[in-house]
Amino acid sequence: MTDLKILVVEDDPVTLLLIKKKIISTDYEVETATNGEEAVNLISGNYYDVVLTDLMMPGDIDGIGVLEATKKLCSQTEVILITAYASVDNAVEAMQKGASDYIQKPINFDELLLRLDKIRGLKALIKDAVDLREAMDVTEKNAGHTIQDLELEISHLQKRISEIKKVLSMEDRDHPKRINIALAMLSAIENNLS
Amino acid sequence: MPLKIKTDEIKVIIKYIHEISGISLDHSKAYLLETRLGHFLNEGDCSSYLDLYQKAKSDKKLEGKIIDAISTNETLFFRDKGPFDLLRNKIIPELIDARSAKIRGNIPIPIRIWSAACSTGQELYSIAILLKELLLDVKKYNLKLLGTDISDTAVSQASYGKFNKFEIERGLAKDKLAKFFSPDGVNWKIKDEIRVMANFKKFNLMFPFNGLGKFDIIFCRNVAIYFSLEDRKKIFNNISNALEKDGSLIIGSSEALTGICPKFEPKRHLNSIFYQLKQ
Numbered sequence: 049m050t051d052l053k054i055l056v057v058e059d060d061p062v063t064l065l066l067i068k069k070k071i072i073s074t075d076y077e078v079e080t081a082t083n084g085e086e087a088v089n090l091i092s093g094n095y096y097d098v099v100l101t102d103l104m105m106p107g108d109i110d111g112i113g114v115l116e117a118t119k120k121l122c123s124q125t126e127v128i129l130i131t132a133y134a135s136v137d138n139a140v141e142a143m144q145k146g147a148s149d150y151i152q153k154p155i156n157f158d159e160l161l162l163r164l165d166k167i168r169g170l171k172a173l174i175k176d177a178v179d180l181r182e183a184m185d186v187t188e189k190n191a192g193h194t195i196q197d198l199e200l201e202i203s204h205l206q207k208r209i210s211e212i213k214k215v216l217s218m219e220d221r222d223h224p225k226r227i228n229i230a231l232a233m234l235s236a237i238e239n240n241l242s
Numbered sequence: 243m244p245l246k247i248k249t250d251e252i253k254v255i256i257k258y259i260h261e262i263s264g265i266s267l268d269h270s271k272a273y274l275l276e277t278r279l280g281h282f283l284n285e286g287d288c289s290s291y292l293d294l295y296q297k298a299k300s301d302k303k304l305e306g307k308i309i310d311a312i313s314t315n316e317t318l319f320f321r322d323k324g325p326f327d328l329l330r331n332k333i334i335p336e337l338i339d340a341r342s343a344k345i346r347g348n349i350p351i352p353i354r355i356w357s358a359a360c361s362t363g364q365e366l367y368s369i370a371i372l373l374k375e376l377l378l379d380v381k382k383y384n385l386k387l388l389g390t391d392i393s394d395t396a397v398s399q400a401s402y403g404k405f406n407k408f409e410i411e412r413g414l415a416k417d418k419l420a421k422f423f424s425p426d427g428v429n430w431k432i433k434d435e436i437r438v439m440a441n442f443k444k445f446n447l448m449f450p451f452n453g454l455g456k457f458d459i460i461f462c463r464n465v466a467i468y469f470s471l472e473d474r475k476k477i478f479n480n481i482s483n484a485l486e487k488d489g490s491l492i493i494g495s496s497e498a499l500t501g502i503c504p505k506f507e508p509k510r511h512l513n514s515i516f517y518q519l520k521q
């Protein structure tokens with residue numbers, strides 16, 4: 049199973065600590081940021097599987113800003129937004145911009161962990177699919193080269209066979225002569241193949 | 243859990259799928275039928291696979307859905323790279339030379355290209371993007387780019403020209419994405435300048451090729467692999483008749499025509515091969 053590396057972005061220190069504690073009690077790895085700027089700095093230098101960010105934060109970069117920066121810097125990172133109240137409109141806007149989920153305050157931690165587990169499952173599936181695709185690509189490339197080489201070789205041999213047939217049916221030469229020429233042609237083919 | 247398919251049902255369904263799509267399924271692949279068709283039994287009011295077959299026979303829409311469920315639409319932009327290098331460096335320049343030698347005056351040079359199982363359009367759009375970059379002034383040419391597929395869903399997605407981030411991330415270089423696509427929510431849409439170059443329509447390769455006309459270049463990749471040897475012979479023979487005398491055929495990287503169509507001759511350029519009619 050892949051483990052998740054999670055960045056939590058939250059301006060309220062108490063909530064931040066609570067989330068961190070809760071997530072650490074699982075096997076997931078957690079880092080934290082207390083505002084949008086700090087978060088974007090971290091995201092541009094590190095890879096995170098999940099960014100869990102508060103939607104409303106003071107400063108120039110709010111949750112939507114963090115979301116946009118994350119999607120731009122690393123499209124594989126999943127973003128979950130924390131909304132203060134049932135501001136569904138904001139959440140919908142966020143989903144349209146590529147957020148994978150949102151949860152409402154007060155945070156239900158069981159629900160949060162469930163969502164994270166779901167993302168972990170999804171990541172594992174995606175990794176499997178990518179691995180399979182990679183394996184298929186390699187196999188296909190190899191098979192492709194072999195098949196194309198054989199295809200050309202067969203076409204080449206077909207031409208040689210026609211030439212030999214032509215030599216063997218040359219009326220203006222006697223049999224031993226025809227056979228000798230044909231044999232020479234066959235030897236050339238044999239040498240080429242080995 | 244999808245309903246288990248019975249042995250006698252497997253026979254009927256496989257025969258039916260072959261009739262409607264040419265796709266030749268292995269009798270040992272009961273699980274494939276169950277995972278791909280099982281949901282029709284749950285959502286519709288079919289009590290068995292036999293029942294599904296009976297209903298689909300007189301219901302074109304259901305038939306289309308079955309084809310969608312059975313067929314693999316896997317595709318990507320600039321798939322295999324080789325054929326596109328081939329187009330850029332050899333086939334298109336030589337074609338233009340040959341065609342312009344025959345044309346007098348200022349008539350646009352005709353170039354007709356067919357993507358014979360275009361799926362969701364990535365193959366034909368890759369060709370269109372390549373032409374746009376290579377030819378600079380596409381107005382000097384009379385381009386006819388046709389994409390066909392048996393799947394309604396695939397053809398309408400191709401027509402719409404919208405791709406999600408997974409589809410975009412596969413095979414498309416960043417510079418091309420920026421140049422030829424515009425963001426559309428979390429998706430991407432092909433720009434009009436490329437969209438207008440391409441035409442898409444539904445077409446079943448198992449049917450006679452009436453009214454399609456002739457092409458200078460045909461892409462028929464990764465579709466015949468799903469057909470029986472007999473059907474492959476038939477299709478590539480039809481393709482040979484739809485190709486101009488000096489036209490070029492490109493097949494999938496792991497496909498071959500030996501023993502399938504003696505009219506074609508393989509030719510190598512750099513790392514790829516393509517086929518032309520024997521003279």
Ligand SMILES: C[S@@+](CC[C@H](N)C(=O)[O-])C[C@H]1O[C@@H](n2cnc3c(N)ncnc32)[C@H](O)[C@@H]1O
Binds near residue numbers: 317318447448494
């Ligand atoms: C694997 S995709 C190949 C797409 C593209 N040519 C490529 O190589 O990337 C195969 C496509 O063939 C289509 N197909 C299957 N049977 C067909 C038929 N009888 N006539 C036309 N298209 C068919 C499927 O709907 C699917 O979109």
